[in-house]
Amino acid sequence: xxxxxxxxxxSSLLFLSVSRAxxxxxxxxxxxxxxxxxxxxxxxxxxxxxxxxxATKPSGVPFKQLxxxxxxPLANFFRIGMFIAFAxxxxxxxxxxxxxRYAEMTGAA
Numbered sequence: 001x002x003x004x005x006x007x008x009x010x011s012s013l014l015f016l017s018v019s020r021a022x023x024x025x026x027x028x029x030x031x032x033x034x035x036x037x038x039x040x041x042x043x044x045x046x047x048x049x050x051x052x053x054x055a056t057k058p059s060g061v062p063f064k065q066l067x068x069x070x071x072x073p074l075a076n077f078f079r080i081g082m083f084i085a086f087a088x089x090x091x092x093x094x095x096x097x098x099x100x101r102y103a104e105m106t107g108a109a
Contacts, residue, residue, distance in 0.1 A: 031096030032103070039096070042089040049082035 031039065056075035057066060066079060 030100045031093065032100055035092065035096045038092055039089065042085055042092065046082055046085040046089060049078050049085055053078035053082055 053063075053066075053075060056072060056078055057063070058069065058071065058075075061069050061071075066075075071079070
């Protein structure tokens with residue numbers, strides 16, 4: 001529980017400091033500044049679903065084998081929710097990269 005509290009505290013402090021100075025830019029992976037909040041929220045939601053899945057999955061089953069094992073409806077909710085949040089995150093991330101590249105190519109950036 002202490003780890004969960006520290007992860008939530010650190011992530012909320014990181015996301016509170018989001019501004020243009022802290023724009024998401026890791027060289028190759030750049031997105032427009034206005035997408036930072038969407039990406040940050042989706043990363044937090046994905047982490048929450050992952051933690052929920054880790055807490056509710058059967059103890060002897062690795063994450064890779066969850067599709068082959070009958071799991072509780074709550075664990076299945078966390079698994080599907082994590083998949084959906086991660087898929088939306090990747091769509092927004094790659095769309096943002098494309099928008100940023102287009103803006104750089106046309107000189108609008």
